[in-house]
Amino acid sequence: xxxxxxxxxxxxxxxxxxxxxxxxxxxxxxxxxxxxxxxxxxxxxxxxxxxxxxxxxxxxxxxxxxxxxxxxxxxxxxxxxxxxxxxxxxxxxxxxxxxxxxxxxxxxxxxxxxxxxxxxxxxxxxxxxxxxxxxxxxxxxxxxxxxxxxxxxxxxxxxxxxxxxxxxxxxxxxxxxxxxxxxxxxxxxxxxxxxxxxxxxxxxxxxxxxxxxxxxxxxxxxxxxxxxxxxxxxxxxxxxxxxxxxxxxxxxxxxxxxxxxxxxxxxxxxxxxxxxxxxxxxxxxxxxxxxxxxxxxxxxxxxxxxxxxxxxxxxxxxxxxxxxxxxxxxxxxxxxxxxxxxxxxxxxxxxxxxxxxxxxxxxxxxxxxxxxxxxxxxxxxxxxxxxxxxxxxxxxxxxxxxxxxxxx
Amino acid sequence: xxxxxxxxxxxxxxxxxxxxxxxxxxxxxxxxxxxxxxxxxxxxxxxxxxxxxxxxxxxxxxxxxxxxxxxxxxxxxxxxxxxxxxxxxxxxxxxxxxxxxxxxxxxxxxxxxxxxxxxxxxxxxxxxxxxxxxxxxxxxxxxxxxxxxxxxxxxxxxxxxx
Numbered sequence: 001x002x003x004x005x006x007x008x009x010x011x012x013x014x015x016x017x018x019x020x021x022x023x024x025x026x027x028x029x030x031x032x033x034x035x036x037x038x039x040x041x042x043x044x045x046x047x048x049x050x051x052x053x054x055x056x057x058x059x060x061x062x063x064x065x066x067x068x069x070x071x072x073x074x075x076x077x078x079x080x081x082x083x084x085x086x087x088x089x090x091x092x093x094x095x096x097x098x099x100x101x102x103x104x105x106x107x108x109x110x111x112x113x114x115x116x117x118x119x120x121x122x123x124x125x126x127x128x129x130x131x132x133x134x135x136x137x138x139x140x141x142x143x144x145x146x147x148x149x150x151x152x153x154x155x156x157x158x159x160x161x162x163x164x165x166x167x168x169x170x171x172x173x174x175x176x177x178x179x180x181x182x183x184x185x186x187x188x189x190x191x192x193x194x195x196x197x198x199x200x201x202x203x204x205x206x207x208x209x210x211x212x213x214x215x216x217x218x219x220x221x222x223x224x225x226x227x228x229x230x231x232x233x234x235x236x237x238x239x240x241x242x243x244x245x246x247x248x249x250x251x252x253x254x255x256x257x258x259x260x261x262x263x264x265x266x267x268x269x270x271x272x273x274x275x276x277x278x279x280x281x282x283x284x285x286x287x288x289x290x291x292x293x294x295x296x297x298x299x300x301x302x303x304x305x306x307x308x309x310x311x312x313x314x315x316x317x318x319x320x321x322x323x324x325x326x327x328x329x330x331x332x333x334x335x336x337x338x339x340x341x342x343x344x345x346x347x348x349x350x351x352x353x354x355x356x357x358x359x360x361x362x363x364x365x366x367x368x369x370x371x372x373x374x375x376x377x378x379x380x381x382x383x384x385x386x387x388x389x390x391x392x393x394x395x396x397x398x399x400x401x402x403x404x405x406x407x408x
Numbered sequence: 409x410x411x412x413x414x415x416x417x418x419x420x421x422x423x424x425x426x427x428x429x430x431x432x433x434x435x436x437x438x439x440x441x442x443x444x445x446x447x448x449x450x451x452x453x454x455x456x457x458x459x460x461x462x463x464x465x466x467x468x469x470x471x472x473x474x475x476x477x478x479x480x481x482x483x484x485x486x487x488x489x490x491x492x493x494x495x496x497x498x499x500x501x502x503x504x505x506x507x508x509x510x511x512x513x514x515x516x517x518x519x520x521x522x523x524x525x526x527x528x529x530x531x532x533x534x535x536x537x538x539x540x541x542x543x544x545x546x547x548x549x550x551x552x553x554x555x556x557x558x559x560x561x562x563x564x565x566x567x568x569x570x
Contacts, residue, residue: 262479263479265426265428265438265475267428267436267437267438267473268436269428269430269434269435269436270434271434273430273434273469273471274430274471274473274493275428275429275430275436275471275472275473275493276428276436276473276491276493277426277427277428277436277438277473277474277475277491278475278491279426279475279477279479279487279489306434308433308434308435308436309436310428310435310436310437310438311438312426312438312439312440314440316424324440326440328437328438328439330435330437
C-alpha cells in the first residue's frame with residue numbers, strides 16, 4: 001500500500017547513516033544526543049566559551065532529542081494502524097498516511113523554510129542573540145555548530161506544524177466519513193484510540209519548544225514566534241482529538257441495536273463459577289453501556305467478587321425470528337461510587353437524560369408508583385440502587401443466527 | 409399456586425431463552441437459544457453445535473443460568489419472567505446412537521422442539537441442521553425464580569426437588 005513503507009527524513013538518516021545504523025534501534029537517538037553533546041563540549045572547551053553558552057547549548061540539544069524520541073515512536077504506530085472496514089474511512093486514513101510520510105518530504109521543506117527565516121533573522125536584525133549566546137567575540141567555525149543545532153530545532157518545529165495540520169484535516173474528514181458509514185462498515189475502537197493518542201502526543205510537539213525560551217534572552221520576536229507555535233500546534237492537536245472522540249467505534253448496525261433496543265441481559269458469575277442472567281433496562285452513550293440495579297441484587301454480589309460481565313442486547317423481528325439480531329459485549333463492569341458521580345458529573349447527568357428519553361413510561365412509573373414496587377426496583381441512587389458501567393473488551397454480533405466477532 | 413402455573417405457561421410458550429454459561433476463568437457468556445420445556449421431567453432442552461462457545465464452556469463448568477421473559481417496553485408492571493439455575497448435561501450424537509432407549513427419548517425431544525418452532529421457521533430445527541446442531545443439551549433446574557408485574561408485584565422462588 002502506498003504510504004506504508006515511506007518514512008520521515010529523520011528516520012531514514014537514523015537507519016542508513018553511520019554510526020547510527022550500526023546501533024540497535026533504541027540507542028540510535030540516544031547516541032545522537034551523546035554525539036552532539038560531545039561535539040558541543042569540544043568546541044566550547046577549544047574556544048573557551050562561557051558556561052552560559054554550554055548550558056544553553058545542552059538545553060537545546062536535550063529538547064531536540066526528546067522530540068526526536070517521540071517522533072521515532074509515533075511513526076511506526078501510524079504505519080501499523082489496521083485498515084478500517086468502512087471504505088470512506090479507509091481512504092481518509094490512507095490519504096493521511098501518504099501525506100504524512102510523503103515522498104516529497106514536506107517535513108523537510110517546512111523545516112528548511114523556518115531554518116532560512118531564522119538564520120536570516122539572526123544574521124541581520126537579531127544578531128544581538130548570537131552575542132548573547134556566544135559572547136562578543138566568537139570564531140566563525142562555532143557558527144557552523146550553532147546552525148546545525150538551529151537546523152535540528154527548525155526541522156522538528158516544521159514537523160510539528162506539518163503533523164498537527166494534517167491531523168486536524170484527517171480528523172475532520174474522518175468524522176465526516178464516519179457519518180456516512182454503510183451497514184457494517186466502521187473503524188475499530190483500538191484504532192480510534194491510537195489516533196487519539198497520537199493527537200495527544202502532538203500536544204507535546206507543540207509544547208517542547210517552550211523549553212527553549214530561556215535561550216531567547218529578551219528577543220520579543222523569537223519569544224513571540226515560539227509561544228505562537230506552541231499555541232497553534234497544541235490547539236490544532238486538541239481540536240483534532242475532540243473531533244476523533246466523536247467518531248463511534250461500532251458499525252451503524254450495532255449502534256442502532258445498542259441505542260434502540262430496550263432491554264439487555266446481564267450475565268455475571270460468582271467466584272465459585274455459578275452463572276446468573278437477568279434482564280435490565282440500559283443506555284449506551286457511544287462508548288460504554290450503563291445500567292442501574294439494586295444494591296442487594298445477585299448481580300452486584302457477583303460483580304463485587306468477579307467484575308467479568310456479558311451484556312447481550314437483541315432486536316426481535318416479530319415476522320421472522322431468523323432476522324433477529326443480537327450484540328453481546330464482553331468486558332468488565334465498573335460499579336460507580338459517589339466519588340465517580342462527582343468526578344463524572346456531566347456524564348452522569350447526560351445518562352439521566354438518556355434514561356428519561358429512552359424510558360419515559362418507566363421513569364414516570366418508578367417515580368409515581370414507587371410504593372407498590374418491590375424494594376429491589378426502587379430507584380433512589382446509592383441508598384438502594386447502583387449505576388454500573390460496562391467497559392467493552394470484546395464484541396460479538398449475530399446476524400441471521402451467524403456470530404461475527406467485532407474487532408474493538 | 410397461580411405463579412407456578414403462569415411460570416409453566418411461560419416455559420411452554422416463550423420462544424427465547426437467554427442462556428448464561430461461564431468459562432474456566434469464570435467469565436460469563438450469553439446466547440439466545442430456542443428451547444423446549446418437558447413438563448413431565450421439568451427439564452429444558454436445546455440443540456447446538458459441539459464447536460459453540462457454550463458447549464466448550466459447559467464441558468468445563470456444567471452450571472448454567474437461564475432467563476425467559478416477556479417484556480413490555482411501555483410498562484414495567486407488565487414484565488413477567490423467570491430465571492432458572494441448573495446443571496447442563498450434554499448428549500453428543502455418537503454417544504446416543506449406541507443406547508437405543510435414550511435415542512428414542514432424544515428423538516421425541518427433537519420432534520417436540522421442531523413442532524414448537526415449526527410455525528415460526530422451518531430452518532432452525534430441520535434435519536439439515538443436524539450437521540452443525542450435533543449436541544442436545546439438557547438442563548436440570550435446581551432453582552427457579554419467577555417475577556411478574558402488577559397489579560401486585562410478586563417474586564416467587566419455586567423450589568424443586570431434584
